[in-house]
Amino acid sequence: MSESRKEKLEAIDVHVHFGGVKALNGVNLSLQSGDILGLIGPNGAGKTTMVNVLSGFQMPHPGTVKLNGENVSNLSARKMARAGIGRSFQSARLFPKLTVLENLVIPGLGIGLSRRAATSQARDILDWIGYREDPDRQCDSLPYSDERRISIARALALRPSFALLDEPASGMNEQECDRLMQIITRIPQEFGCGVVLIEHNMHVIMGVCHRIHVLDGGKSLAEGTPDEVKKDPKVLRAYLGEQASRPEAVI
Amino acid sequence: MTHFIQVLIDAVAIGSLYALVALAIGLVFGVMRLINFAQGDYITIGAYSLVVPSAAATPALMFGALPWPAMILCVILTVVVLALVTERLAFRPLRNSDLTSLLISSFAVSYFLQSLILMVHGGRPKTVSIGDALSRAVEIFGVRLPGVQLLTMVVALTLLIVLVLFLKKTPIGIQLRAAAEDFQMARLLGVPANRVIAIAFAISGILGGTISLLVIIQTGTLDIRMGLMPTIFAFFATVIGGMGSLPGAVVGGYIMGILSVLLQAYLPAELRPFRDAGVFSIVILILLVRPQGIFAKTAKERV
Amino acid sequence: MLILKRMFPVIALVVPLIIVVFVIDQFGTGNMQRVSTEALVRLVFAVGLYMFVGNSGILSFGHMTFCAVAAYASAWQTCCSMMKPTIMSGLPAFVRDNTFPLIPSALTSVGLAGAVALVSGLVLMRLSFFSASISTLALLVIMNVVFANWTTVTMGNSTIVGLPVYVTIWGALAATVVVIVLAYLFQNSRWGLMLRATREEEVAAQASGVSLYWSRFIAFTLSGFVAGLAGVLFAHFMGTVSLSNFFLNHTFIIVAMLVIGGMHSLAGVVVGVALISAVTEVLRQAEAGYSIGGLSFAVPPGTQELVLAVTMLLILIFRKDGIMGGKEFRWPWPARSDRLAIEERKVASVQRSS
Numbered sequence: 055m056s057e058s059r060k061e062k063l064e065a066i067d068v069h070v071h072f073g074g075v076k077a078l079n080g081v082n083l084s085l086q087s088g089d090i091l092g093l094i095g096p097n098g099a100g101k102t103t104m105v106n107v108l109s110g111f112q113m114p115h116p117g118t119v120k121l122n123g124e125n126v127s128n129l130s131a132r133k134m135a136r137a138g139i140g141r142s143f144q145s146a147r148l149f150p151k152l153t154v155l156e157n158l159v160i161p162g163l164g165i166g167l168s169r170r171a172a173t174s175q176a177r178d179i180l181d182w183i184g185y186r187e188d189p190d191r192q193c194d195s196l197p198y199s200d201e202r203r204i205s206i207a208r209a210l211a212l213r214p215s216f217a218l219l220d221e222p223a224s225g226m227n228e229q230e231c232d233r234l235m236q237i238i239t240r241i242p243q244e245f246g247c248g249v250v251l252i253e254h255n256m257h258v259i260m261g262v263c264h265r266i267h268v269l270d271g272g273k274s275l276a277e278g279t280p281d282e283v284k285k286d287p288k289v290l291r292a293y294l295g296e297q298a299s300r301p302e303a304v305i
Numbered sequence: 306m307t308h309f310i311q312v313l314i315d316a317v318a319i320g321s322l323y324a325l326v327a328l329a330i331g332l333v334f335g336v337m338r339l340i341n342f343a344q345g346d347y348i349t350i351g352a353y354s355l356v357v358p359s360a361a362a363t364p365a366l367m368f369g370a371l372p373w374p375a376m377i378l379c380v381i382l383t384v385v386v387l388a389l390v391t392e393r394l395a396f397r398p399l400r401n402s403d404l405t406s407l408l409i410s411s412f413a414v415s416y417f418l419q420s421l422i423l424m425v426h427g428g429r430p431k432t433v434s435i436g437d438a439l440s441r442a443v444e445i446f447g448v449r450l451p452g453v454q455l456l457t458m459v460v461a462l463t464l465l466i467v468l469v470l471f472l473k474k475t476p477i478g479i480q481l482r483a484a485a486e487d488f489q490m491a492r493l494l495g496v497p498a499n500r501v502i503a504i505a506f507a508i509s510g511i512l513g514g515t516i517s518l519l520v521i522i523q524t525g526t527l528d529i530r531m532g533l534m535p536t537i538f539a540f541f542a543t544v545i546g547g548m549g550s551l552p553g554a555v556v557g558g559y560i561m562g563i564l565s566v567l568l569q570a571y572l573p574a575e576l577r578p579f580r581d582a583g584v585f586s587i588v589i590l591i592l593l594v595r596p597q598g599i600f601a602k603t604a605k606e607r608v
Numbered sequence: 609m610l611i612l613k614r615m616f617p618v619i620a621l622v623v624p625l626i627i628v629v630f631v632i633d634q635f636g637t638g639n640m641q642r643v644s645t646e647a648l649v650r651l652v653f654a655v656g657l658y659m660f661v662g663n664s665g666i667l668s669f670g671h672m673t674f675c676a677v678a679a680y681a682s683a684w685q686t687c688c689s690m691m692k693p694t695i696m697s698g699l700p701a702f703v704r705d706n707t708f709p710l711i712p713s714a715l716t717s718v719g720l721a722g723a724v725a726l727v728s729g730l731v732l733m734r735l736s737f738f739s740a741s742i743s744t745l746a747l748l749v750i751m752n753v754v755f756a757n758w759t760t761v762t763m764g765n766s767t768i769v770g771l772p773v774y775v776t777i778w779g780a781l782a783a784t785v786v787v788i789v790l791a792y793l794f795q796n797s798r799w800g801l802m803l804r805a806t807r808e809e810e811v812a813a814q815a816s817g818v819s820l821y822w823s824r825f826i827a828f829t830l831s832g833f834v835a836g837l838a839g840v841l842f843a844h845f846m847g848t849v850s851l852s853n854f855f856l857n858h859t860f861i862i863v864a865m866l867v868i869g870g871m872h873s874l875a876g877v878v879v880g881v882a883l884i885s886a887v888t889e890v891l892r893q894a895e896a897g898y899s900i901g902g903l904s905f906a907v908p909p910g911t912q913e914l915v916l917a918v919t920m921l922l923i924l925i926f927r928k929d930g931i932m933g934g935k936e937f938r939w940p941w942p943a944r945s946d947r948l949a950i951e952e953r954k955v956a957s958v959q960r961s962s
Contacts, residue, residue, distance in 0.1 A: 109815060135817040143815075149808040151872070151934060152801075160805045163798045164817025172798075212817060340742075398925045404738055405667050409867060410924050416860050417917035424910035533856075537749060544742060578757035585746040585753075589731065596739050 320562025321461030331554030335485025345532030547598030656834030698760030725832020870930025
């Protein structure tokens with residue numbers, strides 16, 4: 055199920071401020087179909103804001119977001135979703151009174167599939183992420199790790215060109231993390247999309263990402279392969295302060 | 306020209322009245338996210354406390370029979386107690402509910418109070434006359450002002466100024482304002498929730514009582530729905546002013562008053578009875594253009 | 609069998625209603641029949657309101673507007689042929705000078721109500737969740753002011769009398785069944801499902817490509833048609849049309865029924881309306897007075913309303929989701945074939961991942 059055409063998502067010189075605080079200060083990043091880009095940084099670095107900008111929940115001011123060369127900076131969240139940008143949220147935000155299956159049918163309906171096609175697709179995705187429980191169970195009674203898996207599945211049900219995942223591993227134990235890493239690694243080949251992954255869990259980030267973009271205080275600090283970033287003294291300093299510029303100390 | 310000044314004075318008078326009710330609604334909304342429909346019934350009950358409960362169309366006076374300082378005190382006290390009781394019994398248990406539940410609950414309290422009045426006083430409008438002396442007209446700079454309107458303006462503006470001073474200068478007032486504009490933050494800073502909410506309700510009671518007196522002096526009629534329209538007007542005043550903003554509530558009140566008076570003055574005669582429909586249509590237009598209100602305070606939901 | 613299972617939530621509501629109506633029709637007093645018919649008409653309105661409020665989560669005060677429009681439209685077409693030119697001189701000539709047959713006039717009245725809902729929905733659904741809610745209040749006020757003052761067309765606050773009374777208990781029941789089925793089909797349709805998603809999580813719904821505007825607009829318009837139907841039924845049950853029946857008090861009663869039964873399911877609506885109608889009727893008779901063994905006691909008039917308001921507050925405080933808790937009546941037994949299907953899927957996915 056791989057896409058033959060390479061799609062490209064770019065953020066160009068993006069600035070965002072709330073009141074007096076500058077959440078993003080001239081950030082540039084880009085990725086293509088098949089990439090898994092990690093987005094890391096200390097708390098408050100602007101990671102979620104960046105994802106909000108890429109998914110249409112926040113307008114860059116100034117700055118541009120381009121999808122396949124087309125300027126999509128002004129598109130609403132809904133239009134971005136329909137243009138192929140799927141996302142999950144830091145707090146899963148599942149539809150609580152709807153069933154697991156219905157949660158996955160909604161994005162299919164959102165992109166215009168028929169009821170039957172959306173349902174069939176939903177079942178396929180549930181199988182793919184290995185969810186074997188009752189799909190007609192209401193989401194407000196799901197265990198925590200299932201919630202997070204379903205929220206990723208919901209983003210994927212949009213058949214996105216790019217899936218933006220916001221801290222999917224938070225709160226998971228080691229076994230659940232490993233299972234999550236397997237899922238994320240297989241997303242590009244199964245769905246043909248690019249992935250942006252915000253995470254604090256370094257094990258997950260280092261394990262699945264092709265490249266990592268580091269933010270600090272709203273600015274891009276570094277970008278490169280996991281190995282490069284691991285050794286970058288600027289990154290270490292940002293996370294741990296001056297003492298820890300020795301690479302072995304951290305990751 | 307005099308006609309225009311007349312219109313202007315009307316607008317300020319009615320605007321001040323709506324601003325007062327809007328402030329009451331805005332204060333309570335600020336500290337509790339509650340749109341208090343019962344505010345209208347506070348006004349109504351304040352007015353009805355002037356007379357003895359009975360089914361008569363011209364009932365005997367109760368508080369209305371007292372010398373006017375005592376009368377004012379008793380009416381206002383009645384409404385304050387009522388406001389505090391409704392807060393304690395009906396609204397406090399619902400304190401952390403969502404907006405819609407709170408809205409429905411205030412609707413329920415309002416319905417309850419109206420039914421209570423109906424039970425105690427009967428449904429027919431009654432006449433009450435107090436403050437007859439004020440029905441004389443006063444003439445200032447060639448403009449004839451009914452005494453009542455002058456009184457309304459003076460009282461309303463005075464109360465507004467007193468309230469603004471209270472909110473800006475006194476420690477309790479400052480706490481209340483902080484809580485009304487950002488309740489979570491105020492609590493984190495140690496502002497006592499129960500006390501602040503009680504004070505907000507008490508003030509809405511004072512405002513309600515005052516307004517009921519002003520309305521009675523003006524119309525001389527008691528009706529179980531008399532508080533409804535001013536409250537609906539005030540409700541929309543807080544919305545177009547910006548929910549959660551106290552200055553917004555006041556400005557919104559004046560806007561509603563001005564709209565109302567302008568339409569009344571300048572609509573062709575056949576259309577004048579539809580004035581309120583015009584006002585609310587314009588309100589909807591304002592909401593379409595600036596949905597968050599003029600002094601938008603509530604931030605968009607964090608994603 | 610599958611159809612039976614899928615429609616069970618509706619069947620579980622409709623069958624008891626049919627049974628109750630049958631019993632009342634055969635054995636009930638004239639008064640009971642009247643009260644039940646009125647309750648059914650109220651149920652039609654409540655289902656209409658639920659179609660919008662229950663699925664979107666947005667409380668609407670404005671649905672009485674559509675009710676009123678249809679009621680008056682039906683009155684204009686079917687009543688007072690002698691007096692119309694005098695008392696309703698403002699009507700367009702072809703309405704004023706003619707009387708129309710009942711069914712077509714009912715249809716056009718419902719259509720007109722739906723059209724009003726459509727136009728106001730186009731505008732109001734642009735507003736955010738809470739603003740939309742309170743703007744429906746503005747809509748109601750606007751309607752009230754317009755109807756109260758356009759006396760050449762509506763007779764203002766006076767009651768229009770002399771409408772043909774054709775709504776029987778079975779007719780009301782038929783309408784009720786139709787709208788219940790309609791509401792059920794809608795809530796399970798793609799638009800109903802998307803709308804319910806917006807109710808639960810507006811942000812995630814948008815991120816899933818759902819249009820808040822269109823999903824709300826469609827529900828608002830459909831519910832307007834149903835509210836209009838209720839208006840026609842009400843007008844031809846009472847035989848009169850009076851503006852005071854279409855303002856806040858009656859809105860409150862229906863909202864109370866929705867809250868008490870549970871706003872988020874059809875079962876909640878039906879249970880709420882049935883229960884409150886029954887309780888209200890008991891209290892109404894208590895207000896009129898009972899005499900038992902030479903002693904007569906009556907409950908003071910106004911008790912109905914107080915009890916309703918207090919019950920509603922208690923439900924809001926202690927059982928926010930209402931009696932039915934937002935749930936429908938579900939088919940209680942998973943069929944053997946279903947259990948088999950679940951097992952098969954489990955085996956298949958285990959095989960796939962190994």
